[in-house]
Structures are given as C-alpha cells and as structure tokens.
Amino acid sequence: MSGNIPSESQLSVGVEVGPTSTLVALVDATANVIAQEAIPRDAVAKKNIAAALHLVRRLCAEAGITVPDLKAIGICHPGVVSSHNGTISFASSLGIGGTPYPLGAVVEAQTGVPTVVDNVATASALGVAHHNTFHEFHVSREFAVNYEPEWKNQRADFAYLSLGFSLAVGLVLNGYVRRGTVVEGEIGHIPIQPGGLPCHCGQRGCLERYASRSAISRLWPAGGEGDDAITTMFDAAASGNAAALAASSEFADAVATAIRIVILSSGVHGVAIGGPLASAGEPLIAAVRAALDRHATHSPFIEGLGLPSRVDLAPPDVPVGAIGAAALASGDYASPLMVPQVYTIRDTP
Amino acid sequence: MSGNIPSESQLSVGVEVGPTSTLVALVDATANVIAQEAIPRDAVAKKNIAAALHLVRRLCAEAGITVPDLKAIGICHPGVVSSHNGTISFASSLGIGGTPYPLGAVVEAQTGVPTVVDNVATASALGVAHHNTFHEFHVSREFAVNYEPEWKNQRADFAYLSLGFSLAVGLVLNGYVRRGTVVEGEIGHIPIQPGGLPCHCGQRGCLERYASRSAISRLWPAGGEGDDAITTMFDAAASGNAAALAASSEFADAVATAIRIVILSSGVHGVAIGGPLASAGEPLIAAVRAALDRHATHSPFIEGLGLPSRVDLAPPDVPVGAIGAAALASGDYASPLMVPQVYTIRDTP
Numbered sequence: 001m002s003g004n005i006p007s008e009s010q011l012s013v014g015v016e017v018g019p020t021s022t023l024v025a026l027v028d029a030t031a032n033v034i035a036q037e038a039i040p041r042d043a044v045a046k047k048n049i050a051a052a053l054h055l056v057r058r059l060c061a062e063a064g065i066t067v068p069d070l071k072a073i074g075i076c077h078p079g080v081v082s083s084h085n086g087t088i089s090f091a092s093s094l095g096i097g098g099t100p101y102p103l104g105a106v107v108e109a110q111t112g113v114p115t116v117v118d119n120v121a122t123a124s125a126l127g128v129a130h131h132n133t134f135h136e137f138h139v140s141r142e143f144a145v146n147y148e149p150e151w152k153n154q155r156a157d158f159a160y161l162s163l164g165f166s167l168a169v170g171l172v173l174n175g176y177v178r179r180g181t182v183v184e185g186e187i188g189h190i191p192i193q194p195g196g197l198p199c200h201c202g203q204r205g206c207l208e209r210y211a212s213r214s215a216i217s218r219l220w221p222a223g224g225e226g227d228d229a230i231t232t233m234f235d236a237a238a239s240g241n242a243a244a245l246a247a248s249s250e251f252a253d254a255v256a257t258a259i260r261i262v263i264l265s266s267g268v269h270g271v272a273i274g275g276p277l278a279s280a281g282e283p284l285i286a287a288v289r290a291a292l293d294r295h296a297t298h299s300p301f302i303e304g305l306g307l308p309s310r311v312d313l314a315p316p317d318v319p320v321g322a323i324g325a326a327a328l329a330s331g332d333y334a335s336p337l338m339v340p341q342v343y344t345i346r347d348t349p
Numbered sequence: 350m351s352g353n354i355p356s357e358s359q360l361s362v363g364v365e366v367g368p369t370s371t372l373v374a375l376v377d378a379t380a381n382v383i384a385q386e387a388i389p390r391d392a393v394a395k396k397n398i399a400a401a402l403h404l405v406r407r408l409c410a411e412a413g414i415t416v417p418d419l420k421a422i423g424i425c426h427p428g429v430v431s432s433h434n435g436t437i438s439f440a441s442s443l444g445i446g447g448t449p450y451p452l453g454a455v456v457e458a459q460t461g462v463p464t465v466v467d468n469v470a471t472a473s474a475l476g477v478a479h480h481n482t483f484h485e486f487h488v489s490r491e492f493a494v495n496y497e498p499e500w501k502n503q504r505a506d507f508a509y510l511s512l513g514f515s516l517a518v519g520l521v522l523n524g525y526v527r528r529g530t531v532v533e534g535e536i537g538h539i540p541i542q543p544g545g546l547p548c549h550c551g552q553r554g555c556l557e558r559y560a561s562r563s564a565i566s567r568l569w570p571a572g573g574e575g576d577d578a579i580t581t582m583f584d585a586a587a588s589g590n591a592a593a594l595a596a597s598s599e600f601a602d603a604v605a606t607a608i609r610i611v612i613l614s615s616g617v618h619g620v621a622i623g624g625p626l627a628s629a630g631e632p633l634i635a636a637v638r639a640a641l642d643r644h645a646t647h648s649p650f651i652e653g654l655g656l657p658s659r660v661d662l663a664p665p666d667v668p669v670g671a672i673g674a675a676a677l678a679s680g681d682y683a684s685p686l687m688v689p690q691v692y693t694i695r696d697t698p
Contacts, residue, residue: 080653082496090650147431147531157530171615173522181506182496183654184616190609194542202648260539265614266520267533299551301439304429305532 011065012330013056013113014322015075016120017041018276019165022048024055025319026063027326029071031130035059036319045101053110073107073115074329076123076321078166083180083328086117090201116329120321121185123328125160125170126177127320128272130327147306158270159185159262160314163255163277164227167208169262170324179328187261188212192254207261210254213277219247227276234283252287256295259288259311260302274314285313360414361679362405362462363671364424365469366390367625368514371397373404374671375412378420378679380479384408385668394450402459422456422464423678425472425670427515432529432677435466439550465678469670470534472677474509474519475526476669477621479676496655507619508534508611509663512604512626513576516557518611519673528677536610537561541603556610559603562626568596576625583632601636605644608637608660609651623663634662 011034016023018041025036037055042048053067060067079091086104108115155175162168167188171178178184188208189201196205209215216229220243222236223229233251236244259271278284289308296303314320360383365372367390374385386404391397409416428440435453457464504524511517516537520527527533537557538550545554558564565578569592571585572578582600585593608620627633638657645652663669 080650089653154529169614173527174525176523178522178616180503181616181618183613186613186616189650190613191606192541192543201650203644203651257540261610261614264532264535264539265518265610267527267530267535269530295552301429301538301550302552304438 011060011063011070012072012074012326013059013070014123014319014324014326014329015052015056015073016123016319016321016325017048017075017077018120019078022052023319023322024052024059025322025326026059027323029330031127031323031327033319033323034063036322049103049106049110053107056111067111067113070111070113072326072329072331073111073113074123074322074325074327075103075107075115075117076120076325076328077103077117078120078164078168080183080186081117081119082182083116083118086115088117114329116325118179118325118328119168119170119185121160121162121168121170122177122179123170123324124162124274124314124321125158125172125272125324126327127318127322127324128158128160128274128314129156129172129177130323131315131318131320154269157268158272159266159268160320161255161258161262161271161273162275163212163273164275165213167212167258169258169271171266171268173266173268177324177328187258190261192257207254207258211251211258215251215254216247216277219250220244227279230277230280230284234280234287237287238283248283248287249291252284252291253294255284255288256291256307259292259307260295263305263307263310270310270312272312272314274320278313278316281313281316285311360409360412360419361421361423361675362408362419363472363668363673363675363678364401364405364422365472365668365670365674366397366424366426367469368427371401372668372671373401373408374668374675375408376672376675380476380672380676382668382672383412385671398452398455398459402456405460416460416462419460419462421675421678421680422460422462423472423671423674423676424452424456424464424466425469425674425677426452426466427469427513427517429532429535430466430468431531432465432467435464437466463678465674467528467674467677468517468519468534470509470511470517470519471526471528472519472673473511473623473663473670474507474521474621474673475676476667476671476673477507477509477623477663478505478521478526479672480664480667480669503618506617507621508615508617509669510604510607510611510620510622511624512561512622513624514562516561516607518607518620520615520617522615522617526673526677536607539610541606556603556607560600560607564600564603565596565626568599569593576628579626579629579633583629583636586636587632597632597636598640601633601640602643604633604637605640605656608641608656609644612654612656612659619659619661621661621663623669627662627665630662630665634660 010029014025014027021038023038026034080089087100087102089100104115104117156172160170169185189206191205192207193205197209199206220233223232237248292307359378363374363376370387372387375383429438436449436451438449453464453466509519518534538555540554541556542554546558548555569582572581586597641656
C-alpha cells in the first residue's frame with residue numbers, strides 16, 4: 001500500500017559552529033539528543049564542512065540510518081546570518097566579513113538533505129525553550145503584584161544571552177522564536193562607552209568588548225586566553241584576590257548592562273545566560289545579580305523591574321544551539337511554546 | 350427576533366494622554382477617525398479624567414450615539430503601564446511614581462464601557478500600522494540582495510519611536526503589536542553615557558536625557574521650553590547658525606543611537622519616528638539619517654545594516670496613539686498585519 005513511499009526518519013541533525021569547535025547532534029522530533037560529538041575547528045571552511053559531514057555520517061550509521069534518511073539539517077552559526085538565503089555575512093569570530101558565504105546551499109548540495117542556517121543565539125533560545133523552558137521567577141511580593149496578572153498563563157518569553165567570543169541574544173517572544181530579520185539580537189555592537197575600546201566591527205566602545213571572552217582576557221590576563229579563564233577569575237575572587245574581585249565585578253557590570261538593554265528594549269520576562277562563558281556557573285550568576293542590584297541602587301524605576309530575579313543560567317551541558325537548529329530545520333519552531341510562568345514569591349527582609 | 354439585543358455601535362473611543370494635553374478620538378472599526386479633539390491637561394488627575402469624559406460624551410452626542418453605545422474605550426499613557434491591571438506605575442512626565450494608579454478601573458466605573466489602558470508608544474505603533482503601514486524602504490542594491498529575500502512578503506515589522514517629553518518605542522513584530530510585558534520599549538532609560546546627566550528615573554546618562562524634549566531645551570535654550578523649540582533649532586541650523594547646527598547634530602546623534610539600539614536588539618525592519626518632536630519633520634529625518642551615516646563611517650557592519658533607509662516619519666497629523674488605543678480596546682490588535690514590504694532600489698553613485 002505504501003510501497004513507494006520511503007520510510008522517513010524523524011531524526012534531524014543540529015550543528016553548532018563555534019570559533020574553536022563544531023558540535024554535531026542527532027535530535028529526535030521531541031528535541032531529545034540521541035547522540036552528539038564535537039570536533040575541533042579547522043581554519044579552512046571547506047575542511048570544517050568535510051569533517052562535520054563525516055561526523056554526521058558516522059552518527060547516522062551508529063543510529064542505524066543513512067544521511068538521506070534525515071528529516072533536515074539545521075546549522076547555527078555566529079554573526080549575521082540570512083536564514084532565507086542560508087548565508088553567513090559578518091562573523092568576525094570566524095574571519096567572515098563582507099561577502100556572504102552560502103553555507104546552507106553547500107551542505108544541501110553535498111547531502112541532499114534540506115538544510116537551514118540560522119544565528120547561534122536564535123537557535124540556542126529555541127533550544128532552551130524546547131529543553132527546559134525558562135519560566136520560573138523568584139520575585140518580591142511587590143513585583144508579583146505588578147507583573148503576575150500580566151504574565152500569568154502567557155507563553156514562553158525570554159532572551160538567551162550568548163556569552164562567548166561574541167555577545168548576542170536570541171529572543172523567544174510570546175512563544176515564538178524571533179527570526180528572519182537578519183540582525184535580531186546583535187546587542188554586542190551597541191556602543192556603551194563613547195570613545196571606548198575599538199571593536200572589530202569598526203565602532204568603538206561596543207558592549208561586546210566589555211562582556212565577552214576578550215573582556216575576560218583583558219580584565220584577568222592571569223587566566224590566559226581560553227574559556228576557562230572566567231572560572232579561574234571567579235575562583236580567585238572567591239578566595240579574596242583583590243584584582244580578581246575587581247575584574248569579575250567589572251565583567252558582571254557589563255553583563256548586567258546587556259541584560260538591562262535587552263529587558264528595556266524588548267520587555268522579555270527573563271534572560272537565560274548561556275554560551276561558553278556560562279560554564280562559570282553560579283558565581284557568574286551571583287555576580288551578575290549583584291551588579292543588577294547595584295544598578296538599581298538609586299533608581300526606583302530599575303529596582304521595580306526586579307531584574308536580579310529574572311536572570312538565570314541556561315541549562316548547562318545541553319547542546320541548546322544544536323537542538324534549536326534541528327528544531328528550526330525540521331519546522332518545529334512554528335508552534336508557540338505555551339508555558340505558564342511560575343512565581344515563587346520571596347519576601348525580602 | 351432580536352428585540353432584546355441592544356443595537357451595538359461599532360465606534361470606540363481612543364484617548365491619548367500626554368504631559369500637556371489629552372486627545373480624544375472617536376474611531377470606527379476600520380481605524381478611521383470620525384471626530385477628534387484635544388484639551389489641555391490639568392495637574393490634578395481627577396480633573397483630567399472628568400474633562401476627558403465630558404469630551405467623550407460630547408463627541409458621542411455629535412455622532413448620534415451615547416457613551417454606553419461605545420464598543421470600548423482605549424487609553425494610552427506614557428510610562429510603565431500594566432495593560433492587564435489597567436494601572437499606571439512610573440510616568441515621570443505626569444508625576445506618577447511608585448503607587449500604581451488604577452486608571453482603567455476608574456474610567457470603566459464612570460462609563461460602564463470596557464476600558465483598556467496601554468503604553469502610548471505601544472498604542473501608537475499599532476496606530477501607525479493601522480493607518481498607513483510602515484513598509485516602504487529605499488535601499489541600496491547590496492542591501493536588497495542581503496535583506497529582500499528574508500523580508501519579502503513578511504508581515505509589518507517596525508518600531509514606533511516616540512520623541513517627546515520621554516523616549517520610548519512601541520514594537521510591531523511580524524504583524525503583531527508587542528504588549529503585555531509591562532516594560533516593552535522603555536529604551537529611554539538605557540544609559541548611554543557613563544556618569545552622564547542625571548535622569549528623573551534615578552540613573553545617570555539615560556538615552557532619554559539626550560534624545561527628548563529636555564535635551565532640546567539644554568542644547569538649544571534659545572528655543573524655550575515648548576515642543577516647537579526643535580523647529581526653531583532646525584530653522585536656525587538651516588540658515589547657518591553654528592550653535593544651532595551643533596545642537597541639532599548632537600540631538601540627531603542621540604536619536605540615531607536610539608535607532609541603532611532598537612534595530613540591533615530586536616531586528617525590526619524599520620523605525621517610524623513620531624511624538625511631539627517629530628513635528629520638526631523632514632529636517633529632523635535628514636539630520637538623523639546623516640547621523641546614522643556618520644555612525645557607519647568606520648564600520649562595514651553598521652553600514653551593511655542600511656539604517657538611514659530604514660527610518661522615516663510616522664504619518665503626521667494623525668492621532669496614531671488614540672487610533673491604536675481604540676484598536677487595542679476593541680480587540681482588533683489580535684490580527685496580524687500582513688503587509689509585504691516594498692523595496693525601491695536606489696543605486697548609490
């Protein structure tokens with residue numbers, strides 16, 4: 001009866017391209033990761049693609065399917081990405097600038113599988129929403145009175161703040177991921193310091209220069225160039241090192257500035273912090289919440305926003321970018337994520 | 350057969366509350382204004398409400414209906430507004446701070462008509478969309494190649510930038526007005542100048558201090574305190590007055606900064622400039638476009654965004670806030686505004 005219809009896999013592949021590595025995940029229709037593996041990045045784009053596709057073939061074979069069985073391939077990439085064209089324009093962390101690179105078309109030609117390319121922050125936001133929707137707020141009673149009636153039973157509404165080589169946000173607004181505008185969420189290139197540090201984008205004083213990996217290298221040179229420098233900085237701060245305390249406080253101030261910009265401009269209910277630097281974990285979140293508290297000191301308006309309670313870590317050790325990219329490629333992103341927010345009222349002393 | 354069903358008017362009232370006046374409009378179901386009138390503001394909230402309701406009754410009578418015939422009353426107000434509660438919290442231009450004022454409940458009790466309260470920028474964005482959707486872009490060929498495939502046949506997607514006593518944006522994203530988050534679009538309180546001018550919100554260096562009416566008073570004191578100071582500033586600049594040129598350029602820089610923040614954070618396709626200061630018209634837009642060009646001088650990334658072509662004036666002499674408030678109150682806001690964007694390619698020399 002259905003002899004001519006090929007058996008279709010419900011599995012998709014999500015690929016997360018980063019400045020130092022590429023992660024490939026095999027994802028099922030309910031956003032569960034069946035298998036995942038990361039490979040180091042090669043400086044040559046072609047070699048990266050060949051290595052990633054080799055890994056895709058192997059993961060498929062281990063799962064008992066072939067590449068053409070895949071429902072879709074979703075790739076998420078830093079920088080300015082046209083999801084319609086499947087092209088990458090500016091992605092300074094990967095040395096792409098100016099001429100759009102047709103990544104989607106190249107992968108689709110080599111695999112025969114429908115391929116979608118989108119921004120890494122956008123895909124990660126969707127991945128967080130699918131994995132474990134960001135919805136719990138520990139708020140003051142006053143905050144709950146002002147906000148709960150408005151937010152109750154609303155759909156998922158948050159930003160995913162990607163802290164790594166670059167700084168960007170992905171937005172899930174009223175249950176839908178915001179995409180297709182080419183530059184949604186490029187907050188890293190909002191200048192916050194007139195005449196400040198030069199940025200690779202050509203402007204000066206960009207937020208990204210104060211709240212990304214390069215800021216850690218500058219503020220805490222003892223930590224070296226790797227992503228774990230942030231952990232050594234917070235470790236040193238915890239043991240009372242004055243330089244580390246000052247560095248971590250300054251870094252947290254910039255992250256808090258990013259959060260304030262995101263919430264004041266889009267009104268998202270919460271902000272999930274992810275990306276390589278989020279590996280610093282609880283000390284990072286504690287420092288960011290303290291910075292948000294400091295920023296509210298003289299402003300009843302800012303204090304009333306209850307920002308510290310609206311920030312949390314994205315689920316660690318989950319490849320949210322790959323999950324989100326797979327969901328975007330397979331078309332699952334279209335359905336609104338209806339997740340009532342939960343309020344735990346915390347009376348302040 | 351339908352003897353017991355009262356004949357229902359399809360007319361709603363939209364009210365736009367401003368720092369110096371209150372505008373009342375009678376609006377039909379297709380967002381046409383049947384009648385409108387503005388009254389000066391009284392310092393006492395109760396007196397304002399009484400005067401506005403008196404005007405509502407008169408406009409209804411002139412249209413041959415009574416107040417209870419109205420489908421809905423929509424009120425838009427500056428500041429932090431809970432559309433669910435119908436309350437106003439912070440609205441510094443009107444001296445409201447801290448204790449929420451239940452404006453919606455008060456008006457509903459006095460009229461018996463379902464009343465909705467929302468933010469003035471949010472309502473105005475919807476009013477612009479209903480009146481004359483903001484959708485035409487004069488872009489470079491390069492821009493069109495990058496953006497047109499992504500944007501073509503998308504829904505209305507823009508920000509309404511309200512320039513007046515305060516600075517805020519309303520967002521229409523993918524055809525839906527963004528609302529119900531309590532603080533969507535409060536970009537005026539994003540600090541852009543560390544240790545800068547004190548703001549009534551308690552922070553320092555807020556964008557609002559550089560791109561609102563108070564900035565005009567400071568930069569161009571010769572213009573006095575009224576909203577027409579901006580026009581005298583641009584007039585003087587046009588006739589070569591060096592102080593006026595510097596003042597208008599500095600003001601335009603701040604407005605351009607606001608536009609860059611809005612586009613980089615939410616990715617809106619366009620920005621419509623409205624509010625009392627938009628009465629300055631074409632000289633204002635020209636100065637803002639020149640500032641956006643200046644900001645792109647050293648940044649191929651910013652230049653690639655094509656910001657100058659994405660900015661235009663909101664339709665002048667249209668009470669977009671009242672139209673939008675009426676649409677929000679009558680429930681028309683729910684339908685997405687499907688308006689394909691039009692590209693006029695302008696080859697740069």
